[in-house]
Amino acid sequence: MRVDEEYLESVLDVVETVPRGSATTYGDVAEVVGRRLGRGGPRQVGAALRDSGGAVPWWRVVNAQGRPPAHQQTRALGLLRDEGCPLVADGSRVDLRSARVDWGPAVGLAAGEGP
DNA sequence: AAGGTGACTCAGG
């Protein structure tokens, strides 16, 4: 499945803002992008990142359990560990309680970001 | 038009 250009761009935009050493979830990205475009969901975010081909720090985007995508799991966890992102004790997943970026209720609606 | 698919999520057992 592919996503259209506009959606892809928005997703990349948001993911690029995730600072080194933290992470976010597909659901959160979907919420912010959805706020701007009024469409999409977590699955669309996944599709967008898949299509983006590494143009953004995709490894900072994990699922609701703090687990990176199955295909790139080892790779992602390694990168996250290297950049100092908080992981759980066994390093198998991100500790979202401390690593998760908290996007305020208005992120994505700031002037110049919306349609 | 109809059914399949997936880098998702949530509730249940």
Next chain:
DNA sequence: GCCTGAGCCACCT
């Protein structure tokens, strides 16, 4: 913690 099933959205046969 792991597995299931239902819900989900947009694209692809």
